[in-house]
Amino acid sequence: MPIRQILLIGHTHHDVGYTNSPRLIDRMHSGIVDRVLEIADELPTTGPDGFRWTFEVARPVLNFLHRATPEQIEHLAGLTRNGALAVTGGYLNMTQLPSTFEFDAAYEQLAQIRAAGIAVRTQQHGDVNGIAWGVVDQMRDVGLTRLVMALNPDHGRAPFTQPSGFWWEGPSGRRIFVWLSTHYGFGEEWGIVDGDAELADERISQFVDELERRADYPWGTAVVHAGNDNRWPTPLFLDIVRHWNARHPELPMRTATIDEALDELEAEAGGFDLPTVRGEWADWWSHGHGSTAREVAVYREARTFARAAQSSLSLAALAGSQHEAGFDVLGYRRGPVRLRSDAEIAEDLAHVDEQLLLYGEHTWGSWETYSKPHSTFTHSHHNAKSAFAYDAFDHARDLAIEGWFRYAYAQGEDPDAVAAGATDGGAIVVVNPTESHRRELVDVEVAGTRHARALAEVGSFGVAALPVPEPLVFEDVTGPIVAGRYRVSVDPSRGGVVSLVDETDGRELVDATAEAPLGAVFDEVVEAGSQHPMITTSPKLFHPDHPGPRFERVVAGGAGPVRVARGGGLTEIRWETSAPGIPHVISTLVIADESADVVLEVHISKPERFGPESVFVSFPFAVDEPEFLLETAGAVFAAEREQLPDTSKDWYSIQHAVGVAGSGRGMLWGSSDAPLVQLGGYQTGKWAAELDAPRGHVHSWLMNNLHFTNFPARQEVTRRFRYRFRPVTALTAEDVRRYGRDLLEPLQARHATAAPALRPDAPVQVEPADALLVELRPVPDGVRARLRNLSGDTVTAHITHGDDIRSVEVPAAGVADVILDPR
Numbered sequence: 001m002p003i004r005q006i007l008l009i010g011h012t013h014h015d016v017g018y019t020n021s022p023r024l025i026d027r028m029h030s031g032i033v034d035r036v037l038e039i040a041d042e043l044p045t046t047g048p049d050g051f052r053w054t055f056e057v058a059r060p061v062l063n064f065l066h067r068a069t070p071e072q073i074e075h076l077a078g079l080t081r082n083g084a085l086a087v088t089g090g091y092l093n094m095t096q097l098p099s100t101f102e103f104d105a106a107y108e109q110l111a112q113i114r115a116a117g118i119a120v121r122t123q124q125h126g127d128v129n130g131i132a133w134g135v136v137d138q139m140r141d142v143g144l145t146r147l148v149m150a151l152n153p154d155h156g157r158a159p160f161t162q163p164s165g166f167w168w169e170g171p172s173g174r175r176i177f178v179w180l181s182t183h184y185g186f187g188e189e190w191g192i193v194d195g196d197a198e199l200a201d202e203r204i205s206q207f208v209d210e211l212e213r214r215a216d217y218p219w220g221t222a223v224v225h226a227g228n229d230n231r232w233p234t235p236l237f238l239d240i241v242r243h244w245n246a247r248h249p250e251l252p253m254r255t256a257t258i259d260e261a262l263d264e265l266e267a268e269a270g271g272f273d274l275p276t277v278r279g280e281w282a283d284w285w286s287h288g289h290g291s292t293a294r295e296v297a298v299y300r301e302a303r304t305f306a307r308a309a310q311s312s313l314s315l316a317a318l319a320g321s322q323h324e325a326g327f328d329v330l331g332y333r334r335g336p337v338r339l340r341s342d343a344e345i346a347e348d349l350a351h352v353d354e355q356l357l358l359y360g361e362h363t364w365g366s367w368e369t370y371s372k373p374h375s376t377f378t379h380s381h382h383n384a385k386s387a388f389a390y391d392a393f394d395h396a397r398d399l400a401i402e403g404w405f406r407y408a409y410a411q412g413e414d415p416d417a418v419a420a421g422a423t424d425g426g427a428i429v430v431v432n433p434t435e436s437h438r439r440e441l442v443d444v445e446v447a448g449t450r451h452a453r454a455l456a457e458v459g460s461f462g463v464a465a466l467p468v469p470e471p472l473v474f475e476d477v478t479g480p481i482v483a484g485r486y487r488v489s490v491d492p493s494r495g496g497v498v499s500l501v502d503e504t505d506g507r508e509l510v511d512a513t514a515e516a517p518l519g520a521v522f523d524e525v526v527e528a529g530s531q532h533p534m535i536t537t538s539p540k541l542f543h544p545d546h547p548g549p550r551f552e553r554v555v556a557g558g559a560g561p562v563r564v565a566r567g568g569g570l571t572e573i574r575w576e577t578s579a580p581g582i583p584h585v586i587s588t589l590v591i592a593d594e595s596a597d598v599v600l601e602v603h604i605s606k607p608e609r610f611g612p613e614s615v616f617v618s619f620p621f622a623v624d625e626p627e628f629l630l631e632t633a634g635a636v637f638a639a640e641r642e643q644l645p646d647t648s649k650d651w652y653s654i655q656h657a658v659g660v661a662g663s664g665r666g667m668l669w670g671s672s673d674a675p676l677v678q679l680g681g682y683q684t685g686k687w688a689a690e691l692d693a694p695r696g697h698v699h700s701w702l703m704n705n706l707h708f709t710n711f712p713a714r715q716e717v718t719r720r721f722r723y724r725f726r727p728v729t730a731l732t733a734e735d736v737r738r739y740g741r742d743l744l745e746p747l748q749a750r751h752a753t754a755a756p757a758l759r760p761d762a763p764v765q766v767e768p769a770d771a772l773l774v775e776l777r778p779v780p781d782g783v784r785a786r787l788r789n790l791s792g793d794t795v796t797a798h799i800t801h802g803d804d805i806r807s808v809e810v811p812a813a814g815v816a817d818v819i820l821d822p823r
Contacts, residue, residue, distance in 0.1 A: 003208050004220040006244070006253040007261045008192070010237055011054040011227040013126045013150075013184050014093060015363040018710055019230045021377075022363070022384040028230075030063035035233045036085065037075055042235075045084035048254035049241040053233065054086045056124050061087050062109055065116055077117035086257035087113055088124040089144045091357055096132055096283050096653040097296070097675065098360040099303060099744060100634040100788075101775060103135060105353035107142040122262050124148040126184045128362045129156035130283030130647055134634015136170030137813065146177045146262045150184035150225060155707065156284030157544050157687075159277070159644040161216065163223065165269055167276040168644075171635045172813035175276065177266050181223060182207075187237070188228035195236030197243035204244065208251070218272045223261050279642035280632055284544075286653035288364050290614070290676045291711035292386070293703040294719055297673035299359045299389035304672075305396035306352045307745045307775070311433035312403030313345060314776035314783040315461055317822040318763035318801055321410035333448050336402045345778055348395055355392035359385070365710035370539070373610070373713040382712070404431055404748055408463050411757040427755040428466040431748040432458035435766045435774035438742065441570075441592055441599055442749035453570055455592040456747050460769060461762035465755040472565035472572060481564055483571035483591040486598065492558035492575040495520030496587065496618070500598070502727050507622075507665065509727055511695055514620030515682075519589065519600050521556040522699075523581040524614040524684060528552070534612070539708035542612070544687040551614075551684055554579045569593040581613065582606045596726040604702070608716035614684060614704040617674075617721065621660050621667045623696025628679050629659035629733055631740035635813075636733035639679055640691040649691040650683040651676055651701060657740030659731045660696040666731040669698050670743040672722040676701035734790040741773055764820065765800045772797055772810065783820045789813060 014029055016022050036053045043051040055061050065073060079085040091106035098106075110120050123144050125131060129151055139147065147168070151158050160166060162182050169175040186192075191199030204224060211217050226237035237255075244253045256264075289296055316323070327334040340348065366381040408429050425446070432438050439457040446452050446468060458464045480499070481488045489499035496519030500509040510518045526535060532549030533541040542549075556577035563574045573589040582604060590599040602617050628639040631654050640649060653675045660667040671677075678684070678701055680693020700723065703715050724743065728735070766774050766787070772795065773788040789795050789810040799806050801820045810816040 001212065001218050001220060003211055003222050003251060006204065006208070006222045006224060006251065007256040007264065008224050008226050008237060008241060008253060009054055009256060009258055009261060010052060010233070011056045011225070011258070012231050012233065013227050013229050014057045014060065015229050016092060016358060016361050017363040017365070017381055017385060018367055021381055025230060026358070029060040032233055033060055033064040033076070037072070037079070039233060039235055040079055040084055043238070045079065045082065048245060048252065049238045050084070050255055051235055051238060052084050052255040052257050054088065054124065054258040056088060056126060056227070057090050057092050058087060058110065058113060058120070059092050061113060065112060073116050080118045083257065083260060086122070086259040087118050087120055088122050088258060089120045089139070089142065090123040090125055092361040093126050093128060094131070094360055095128060095289065095362050096130060096286050096632065097289060097299070098357065098633060099655055100134060100138070101307065102303065102353070102356050102360060103138050103633055106357055107138055110142055120144070122146045122148060122259050124150065124258055126150040127152045128283055129158070129285045130281040132633035132635070133280040133637055134171060134632060136168055136176055137172045137174060138634060139176055140170065140174045141815065144176070146179070146266065148179045148181055148258055148262065150181040152183050152185065155543055156648070157646045159281070159646050161214070164216070165219070165265060166274050169276055169278040172811065177262070177269065179223070179262060179265055182225065184225040185228050187225040188231070192224070192226045192237050192240050193228055193231055193234070195239045197240055200240045201244060201247060219265060219268050221261070221264050221268060223265070277644050279644055280630070280635070280637040280647065281644045282647040282649070282652055284648045286648065287651050287676065287704055288707050288711045289653055290701055290704040291364065291707060293674065293717045295386045295389050296675065297719060297721070298393050299356070300673055300675070302352070302389060302392035302396045303356055304744055304746065305393065305400040306356065308433050308748045309396055309399035309403045310349065310775070310777040311745070312400065312407045312431055312748065313778050315763060316403060316406035316410055317778060317783055318820060319407060319410040319759065320822070321406045322412060323406045323409045332397060332401060333445070335405050339406070340402065342778070345399070346780065348399055349778070352392050352396045352399070355388045355395070359388035359392065363710065365712065367710060369710045370708050370713045400748065404750060407431055409756045411759060413754045414757045425468045426751055426753040428452070428454055428456070428468055428749055429752045429756060430456040430458050430464045430466065432460060432462050433745050433748060434742070435460050435769045435772060436738070438747055439595060440597065440742070440747055441590060441595070442747050444749045444751045446751045452751070453590060454568060455570065455595055456749060458747060459762065460766070461764055463756060463758055465758065468751065469568035472567050474563040474565040474574060476561040477564045478562070481571070481573055483573065484593045485596065486591055488573060488589065490562045490573060490575055491517065492560055492562060492577055495555040495557050495577055497589065507727060509622055509667070511620040511622040511697065514618070514695070514697060515553070516555045516618050516620070518619055519587050519602065520618045521577060521579065521582060521585050521602060521604065522553045522616040522618060523556070523579045524551045524553045524616065524682065525581070526551060526612050539612070542685070542706055542708065547687050548685050551682070553682065554581070556582055556585050581609055582615065597724050598726065600723040601720055603720045605718045606716055608714045610714045612706055613715055614706070615702045615715070616678070616682070617700040617702060617723070619669060619698040619700065619723070619725065621696040621698065623660045623662035623665060623667060625662060626680070626693065626696035627661045628693065629661060629731065629736045631655040631657040631736050636736045639693070646689060649688045650686050651678050655740050656743035657736045658698055659736040660698065661731040662696060664729060666728045667696065667725055668728055668731070668735060668739045669725040670723065670739055671700055672743055674700050674702050674721055737790050738773065763801060767798045768795065771795045779819065781819055782822055785818045785820060787816045787818065789815070
């Protein structure tokens with residue numbers, strides 16, 4: 001197909017860091033808006049070489065709007081209306097870490113931009129090799145119908161040849177138009193942003209020739225990026241247009257915004273059939289999430305506290321809480337010394353949203369994090385990036401504690417503590433932040449001196465008080481251990497649980513043929529003497545073009561005893577192991593008599609170590625010919641079957657849950673702290689086009705240092721990693737979604753010296769609870785109940801608050817909001 005026009009898109013690729021500290025870059029991004037407005041005043045914005053600019057992400061514009069005068073805002077809006085500027089709808093260039101509620105918080109801010117008279121129609125995404133499937137429906141919900149992926153194929157692969165266009169269908173069946181663009185960095189590599197007309201002419205000519213030779217490129221338009229990482233706006237790229245048009249009058253080039261370019265491309269697409277794909281855009285770059293295992297775990301804890309805060313503060317308002325702050329120490333172990341106003345709650349929740357999104361953004365480290373691991377800049381950058389997670393954690397935890405007190409003690413204390421289930425040592429008070437009746441283990445700190453576990457059962461949006469268990473005493477044991485419905489055999493010398501039998505049906509849950517048992521910790525390193533080019537030439541050659549290298553794995557083992565403690569209807573089984581690169585691992589299996597769930601906690605102490613390395617925790621479930629159902633933001637997808645072509649199958653970044661479905665048997669599995677998994681076996685370095693997973697093995701990929709630029713070159717951590725799993729006979733995507741949600745939003749439990757006075761019922765009820773997930777959040781006009789439909793059919797939801805009974809239609813795989821008045 002002959003190319004008839006070239007559209008040159010001026011923009012900056014927004015890295016929150018990389019070229020400088022995140023502490024500086026984020027503020028400077030907002031200054032880019034000012035500089036663009038200055039250039040637009042200085043130069044014409046019409047004609048082929050008119051200055052036109054696209055703001056690749058929304059956050060810099062949002063920050064500009066917060067500080068700009070009305071005149072400045074109107075100036076920006078006017079330039080967007082006349083087509084000189086465009087603002088896109090993605091908050092930042094995000095990873096696959098953020099959850100649905102985090103993406104909601106990002107997309108909801110587009111209302112501020114539109115309120116300023118600025119249209120937002122397109123989302124542009126750069127660098128990263130994927131984005132969560134559920135985002136398709138979230139985009140459609142906020143009026144975004146086009147996505148530009150300026151994917152960086154270095155260290156990954158694109159689902160189609162770049163550039164290409166296709167339709168991407170979301171879980172609900174709605175779709176968006178996707179322009180899989182070239183790597184945005186060609187703007188610098190081809191000399192465009194620096195005004196190197198000769199180099200640009202050569203490279204763009206080659207690009208046009210390649211497009212015209214492609215049988216699968218039916219467009220007459222070529223889109224070229226004029227941008228790169230954190231480039232300060234200049235008009236030099238306009239010289240490229242003038243030079244090109246003087247030399248190639250037969251093929252005109254002009255500047256355009258991304259909105260204008262997508263208008264052209266989408267209009268052309270109406271004349272031919274485009275492929276429609278459905279499923280996850282699994283990101284090859286997501287293995288970077290394992291480069292900072294501690295900080296990612298903190299981030300995930302922070303968002304759990306954020307949801308707990310939103311829910312408990314809402315429930316307290318709906319309950320008409322009479323709780324008064326009564327503490328006099330500014331410490332999290334006690335409680336609030338004062339209660340926030342509604343305005344302070346809104347401000348602090350928004351701050352947590354912001355910090356979570358800044359951590360979930362794709363810029364992990366600096367451009368010298370790997371090459372100069374000991375530089376002060378590398379450490380400063382890491383500190384700044386990590387600070388987003390810790391800031392979110394601190395504020396979210398404090399909000400959650402206040403919300404817990406406000407709601408749990410909405411009616412004050414129970415004068416008869418014993419009747420509430422307390423002992424002389426106080427009570428474990430549990431709040432259920434969700435719409436479903438829950439029964440699960442809770443773990444609390446008692447008086448700042450010890451931890452205690454209990455099996456809590458709490459009604460929807462309810463509160464319960466439990467007695468404080470006595471301290472457990474561990475004893476050495478040999479042979480199989482009967483715990484609840486399970487018979488457990490642990491062999492520390494082999495690393496973990498060699499047999500786990502569900503005695504309700506005699507089913508063995510552990511694959512005896514696996515390389516190592518359940519709960520075993522692996523250290524994976526490159527095979528000694530490897531001549532793979534990533535070892536002999538450059539770490540950049542850990543790449544799909546160079547499959548491998550071969551890895552060898554060492555299982556952490558131990559010679560010590562298996563120790564068991566029982567009490568309060570629980571059994572805890574503990575063993576210790578070590579490996580050459582991992583000097584100390586303490587693993588604890590926890591089983592409640594009245595629960596099918598099994599909890600595994602793995603506490604790893606691992607010193608800093610350079611060289612390519614990975615650490616896994618193994619879950620070799622005995623499920624033949626499995627299908628793996630993985631929870632992503634806003635959806636569950638079947639690995640391989642529901643993925644875009646050539647997206648990552650070596651590893652996946654999940655939200656929290658995986659379903660392993662087999663013939664007549666399956667497993668639900670979840671990870672609280674670590675998002676990365678490998679399925680069916682150890683897949684590192686295969687760069688597989690197809691998933692090879694004949695057995696139901698799930699390997700939690702805790703950490704690695706296999707990226708070569710902006711991810712740490714070393715591995716160290718000391719912390720606990722938490723898992724939960726249970727056997728099932730049948731398994732659906734809805735089951736996986738709910739299991740993951742329950743890990744994101746666990747029961748909130750604390751030790752208290754006095755039990756609360758319990759309400760006879762919750763202040764809000766939602767039906768049908770088995771078809772919906774409900775998220776409560778304080779909003780200016782009350783409490784918003786966001787109803788998420790898990791099913792493929794429309795659901796009529798009924799929500800009751802006092803005498804106020806509402807019914808609302810929730811579309812298939814969609815959402816509906818109800819605003820409740822707490823007065």
